[in-house]
Amino acid sequence: MAPVSATPGRAEASTMARALREAVLAGIIAFGLFVLYVGLKTDQNISNELILVPRPGLLAIFVGLAMVARFLGVLYIQPAMKRRRDAKSAAADLELQPSYVKRNFSTIAIIALVLYPPLMVALFGTQGSLKWVDNFGIQILIYVMLAWGLNIVVGLAGLLDLGYVAFYAVGAYSYALLSTHLGLSFWVLLPMAGILAALWGMILGFPVLRLRGDYLAIVTLAFGEIIRLVLINWTEVTQGTFGISGIAKASIFGIYSFDVGAPNNFAKVFGLPMSAAYYKIFLFYVILALALLTAFVTIRLRRMPVGRAWEALREDEIACRSLGINTVTTKLTAFATGAMFGGFAGSFFAARQGFVSPESFVFLESAVILAIVVLGGMGSLVGIAVAAVVMVGGTEMLRELTFLKAIFGPDFTPELYRMLLFGLAMIVVMVLKPRGFVGSREPSAFLHARKSVSSSFTKEGHG
Amino acid sequence: MEYFVQQLVNGLTLGSIYGMIAIGYTMVYGIIGMINFAHGDIFMLGGFAALIVFLALTSLFAGVPVVIALLVMMIVAMIMASLWNWTIERVAYRPLRGSFRLAPLITAIGMSIALSNFIQVTQGPRNKPIPPMVSSVYNIAGITISLKQILIIVITAVLLSVFWYIVHRTPLGRAQRATEQDRKMAALLGIDVDRTISVTFIMGAALAAVAGTMYLMYYGVVVFTDGFIPGVKAFTAAVLGGIGSLPGAVLGGLLIGLIESLWSAYFTIDYKDVATFSILAIVLIFKPSGILGRPEVEKV
Numbered sequence: 001m002a003p004v005s006a007t008p009g010r011a012e013a014s015t016m017a018r019a020l021r022e023a024v025l026a027g028i029i030a031f032g033l034f035v036l037y038v039g040l041k042t043d044q045n046i047s048n049e050l051i052l053v054p055r056p057g058l059l060a061i062f063v064g065l066a067m068v069a070r071f072l073g074v075l076y077i078q079p080a081m082k083r084r085r086d087a088k089s090a091a092a093d094l095e096l097q098p099s100y101v102k103r104n105f106s107t108i109a110i111i112a113l114v115l116y117p118p119l120m121v122a123l124f125g126t127q128g129s130l131k132w133v134d135n136f137g138i139q140i141l142i143y144v145m146l147a148w149g150l151n152i153v154v155g156l157a158g159l160l161d162l163g164y165v166a167f168y169a170v171g172a173y174s175y176a177l178l179s180t181h182l183g184l185s186f187w188v189l190l191p192m193a194g195i196l197a198a199l200w201g202m203i204l205g206f207p208v209l210r211l212r213g214d215y216l217a218i219v220t221l222a223f224g225e226i227i228r229l230v231l232i233n234w235t236e237v238t239q240g241t242f243g244i245s246g247i248a249k250a251s252i253f254g255i256y257s258f259d260v261g262a263p264n265n266f267a268k269v270f271g272l273p274m275s276a277a278y279y280k281i282f283l284f285y286v287i288l289a290l291a292l293l294t295a296f297v298t299i300r301l302r303r304m305p306v307g308r309a310w311e312a313l314r315e316d317e318i319a320c321r322s323l324g325i326n327t328v329t330t331k332l333t334a335f336a337t338g339a340m341f342g343g344f345a346g347s348f349f350a351a352r353q354g355f356v357s358p359e360s361f362v363f364l365e366s367a368v369i370l371a372i373v374v375l376g377g378m379g380s381l382v383g384i385a386v387a388a389v390v391m392v393g394g395t396e397m398l399r400e401l402t403f404l405k406a407i408f409g410p411d412f413t414p415e416l417y418r419m420l421l422f423g424l425a426m427i428v429v430m431v432l433k434p435r436g437f438v439g440s441r442e443p444s445a446f447l448h449a450r451k452s453v454s455s456s457f458t459k460e461g462h463g
Numbered sequence: 464m465e466y467f468v469q470q471l472v473n474g475l476t477l478g479s480i481y482g483m484i485a486i487g488y489t490m491v492y493g494i495i496g497m498i499n500f501a502h503g504d505i506f507m508l509g510g511f512a513a514l515i516v517f518l519a520l521t522s523l524f525a526g527v528p529v530v531i532a533l534l535v536m537m538i539v540a541m542i543m544a545s546l547w548n549w550t551i552e553r554v555a556y557r558p559l560r561g562s563f564r565l566a567p568l569i570t571a572i573g574m575s576i577a578l579s580n581f582i583q584v585t586q587g588p589r590n591k592p593i594p595p596m597v598s599s600v601y602n603i604a605g606i607t608i609s610l611k612q613i614l615i616i617v618i619t620a621v622l623l624s625v626f627w628y629i630v631h632r633t634p635l636g637r638a639q640r641a642t643e644q645d646r647k648m649a650a651l652l653g654i655d656v657d658r659t660i661s662v663t664f665i666m667g668a669a670l671a672a673v674a675g676t677m678y679l680m681y682y683g684v685v686v687f688t689d690g691f692i693p694g695v696k697a698f699t700a701a702v703l704g705g706i707g708s709l710p711g712a713v714l715g716g717l718l719i720g721l722i723e724s725l726w727s728a729y730f731t732i733d734y735k736d737v738a739t740f741s742i743l744a745i746v747l748i749f750k751p752s753g754i755l756g757r758p759e760v761e762k763v
Contacts, residue, residue: 032546036515036539037508037585050591052518160565207748213564214498218702219747221695222740233733363691367572374569420580426573427555434562 015075023071030066031059038062105382113288117281126277134280135396138287138352142345144388145291147372148381149341152298154370155379156307157334158314160217162366163224166204167197167339169231169361171346176244176356177237186250186351190344197343198336205335209328212317224366231358243357250351252282283352290348294341295381301337310334364419368392371426377436386437395422465605470728471721476612476681478720479619483674484697485704485712486626487667493643493707494663495560500571501551503694504578505544505668509675510685511582512536512543514591517679529596533614533680540672547578548668549661557657575690582687592684615677622673623713626666630709639663643707692736696723699743705756714754 039059040052116137120129150164171193178189204223208216231238238244251257257265258279272278301307309330312320321327350356372391376384395418429437484506491499513536520532555570599610630636638659641649650656678693679685700719704711719739726738746753 029546029550032543033550036512036543037582040515040519042515042518042586042591044589050514050518050593052515052522154565160568207744211747211751214492214706215702215747215751217498217568218698219744222699222743225695226737226740229734229737233731233737363695364576367576371569371572374565378565416584417580419576420584423573423575423577423580427570427577430566430570430573431555431558434559434566 015079019071019074022074023067026070027063027067030063034059034062109382109385110292114285117284121277121281126275130275130277130280133277133284135399136393137284138280139396140388140392141284141287141291142349142352143369143372143392144385145287145294145345145348146342146369147376147384147388148291148294148298149338149345150369151338151373151376151379151381151384152301152310152341153334153338154373155384156298156302156314157310157331159331159334160213161220161335161338162217162363162370163204163220163222163227164338164342164369165361165363165366166224166227167201167342168346168349168365169227169358170197170200170339171343171348172350172356172360173231173238173244173346174343175347175350176247179248179350180244180246183248186248186347187253190347193347194340194343197346198340201335201337201339201342202332205332209331221363221366224361224363228358228361231361238358241358243355243359245355247350247354247356249279249354250283250286258282283348287345287348287352290344294344297337297341298381306330306333368422375426375429375433375436380436383437390437391422391425394425395419466728469606470724472606472608472612474721474724475717476615476720477724478717479615480674480678480681480716481693481697481700481719482713482716483619483622483670483677484693485700485716486623486709487671488698489701489704489706489709489712490639490663490667492701494639494660495556495567495646496564497556497567498571498698499556499664499667500568500694501574501578502548502667502671503697504575504690505548505551506671506675506678506693506697507582507685507687507690508547508578509540509544509668509672510679510689511586511591511675511687512540512672513676513679514593514685516540517593517596533596533676536679537673537676540676541669544668544672544675545665548664548671552661552664557660575694579687579690586687588687590684590686593679595683596680611681615681618673618677622670626670627709629666635659635662696736696739699739702753703743703746705753707757708753708755711753711755 039055041055042050043053045051117129117133120132120137123129124132146164146168149167150161153159153161153164174193174196175186175189178184178192179186184192204220208219211219232240234240249258259265302311309320309325310333312323312325313327313330313334317327320330349360353360368391372387373384375391376387398418398421484502487502487505488499491497491502516536516539517532520527520535551574555574556567559566559570597610597614601608601610601613630639638649638654639662641652641654642656642659646656649659675685678689696719697716700715701712702715703718704713704715722739722742723735726735730738
């Protein structure tokens with residue numbers, strides 16, 4: 001910080017000088033960082049040789065941006081954040097009654113979600129609603145469900161799992177294979193996919209029972225990669241990288257079908273114009289129901305002995321054992337339950353896409369799901385849902401930013417920047433809010449009165 | 464037999480590259496207890512720096528001697544990777560040092576995603592091939608060894624000796640070992656902990672950049688996704704050897720390289736990564752602290 005000075009004017013001047021100095025330093029570092037990667041582009045010439053194309057203008061923009069950002073950061077943002085922190089610590093003792101919206105957030109959110117598809121149809125027409133219900137609604141809800149499922153393993157039981165996408169893959173492939181070979185319906189295979197995934201959760205969970213923390217993380221990552229590699233290489237069954245296509249659609253419990261040729265086609269029976277939107281709206285309600293089931297089960301399990309055991313395990317494994325909790329069954333049930341919801345989501349994914357391939361189950365997906373759980377504040381269901389909306393919805397939003405083409409020229413493709421911005425957002429959110437979006441957790445058990453504890457007092461276990 | 468020895472040589476070459484990357488993982492894990500997931504992408508950045516320097520050298524001074532070209536590539540790649548890793552540590556990891564354990568892991572994963580996509584955006588998504596730089600091949604008793612392989616193994620051995628010397632015989636290394644054992648106590652004894660951690664990141668990045676240069680020279684191609692698989696394998700190597708242990712990282716790297724090339728030679732190449740990961744799982748299940756790692760003793 002600036003040295004304490006007698007007059008406020010002097011302090012301001014010295015902050016300004018410091019900001020300028022820091023900005024120049026940031027500029028030098030940014031120049032060093034970007035001079036090779038941004039300043040020079042490797043391109044192929046006509047005879048397919050690599051040549052270098054200098055881009056001094058772009059490099060200057062990068063360096064300039066870094067300098068301006070650092071300058072403003074030192075001059076305005078850092079003092080503002082310090083003031084806010086001071087104000088917060090001064091006001092920490094005050095008990096604030098949460099507002100009406102805050103208290104009934106879940107109810108309001110569920111009602112809004114139920115009303116979401118009809119609202120979109122009303123606003124954009126049947127065909128126009130497709131994008132909003134599918135790309136935003138279903139896509140986000142799948143991630144919400146996956147993150148809630150992983151939350152059981154990571155948030156409740158404190159077992160760091162970097163290979164969660166394996167169970168998603170097991171669910172998706174069990175639906176794809178069993179429905180194409182045996183012709184069973186979605187509603188029969190949905191529970192089956194869950195059971196199969198849970199079984200795999202147990203199989204993979206069993207050998208890693210003795211591992212802790214980061215070792216567990218790396219072994220689960222390895223298992224996730226093994227399952228993906230097997231899916232790629234076991235071509236007789238999985239058709240390798242080509243994937244399985246033409247997977248049967250889900251039906252409304254067999255009463256109405258969404259196959260175009262079927263006599264009981266939903267649109268035909270009700271005399272509606274043909275559209276893919278009905279199927280998507282139906283799928284929206286299915287995934288909403290599945291996600292709510294996950295949340296319901298999580299909330300109920302936390303009140304049950306097994307849920308209490310999970311949370312005890314997260315807090316302290318040794319204490320857990322000395323109190324006579326069977327850590328083997330506790331860990332295995334956590335793995336199995338989390339995997340089961342991954343399997344449900346997987347079979348839903350297969351029914352929605354009509355196509356599965358190993359491409360959909362790369363490590364990046366596991367990382368995204370884990371990021372949502374941690375950014376949501378580990379164990380807080382509402383926080384995780386908010387994180388999923390922000391991270392997944394935010395990056396989906398980038399696909400819509402076609403107006404940027406008008407600014408940056410027709411070559412500009414915002415999709416290219418999707419994952420770059422996703423990665424940067426993960427860093428920024430984590431640095432600014434290390435405890436996640438919802439930084440407090442209601443304790444499951446309390447002695448006299450329900451009292452909200454800041455989750456900075458609770459630590460995650462050694463797993 | 465000759466086939467077997469041939470595969471051993473190939474495995475050692477690959478293993479040297481993994482070992483050099485693994486040291487960065489193991490040192491960072493040892494000193495601040497975090498998995499630096501972006502380390503594989505630092506390796507990829509090093510490879511790209513070497514590629515760009517190679518192109519600049521060949522277009523500016525045609526006919527530059529290979530030795531000088533390689534040396535310049537290596538040095539520039541080391542500087543670039545060190546600068547990146549230093550900045551990343553300052554921006555993404557240091558603010559979270561006092562936070563709960565998962566927080567830096569998440570920023571590291573975010574950094575890994577951001578770095579590989581940054582290169583994709585700025586350098587394009589295609590493979591970047593270069594013409595072979597070193598093409599001499601020797602034939603010793605029926606075994607073909609290329610000069611590339613000899614170079615990689617020799618450079619690895621030299622760098623590891625230098626590294627071992629720094630960590631075990633210099634004041635800087637002493638500070639690093641002290642910080643690793645007890646950060647608070649080291650700070651009380653007058654060690655600049657922040658600086659020591661920064662230096663650790665720089666050292667790890669420099670080795671990863673050398674590995675990146677070697678990788679580019681050996682395979683003659685680099686692409687923006689190259690950080691992930693070698694990164695995961697190097698981390699596997701670090702865990703296999705016992706995370707936190709320097710000789711362990713090298714041993715783990717060599718083992719992974721050998722397993723990979725022997726498996727590809729005698730079984731199917733499709734499942735070589737499955738073999739690597741399975742062996743990792745088996746080792747950890749039976750010896751959770753790795754081959755050379757100290758068993759973790761938890762005090763209550």
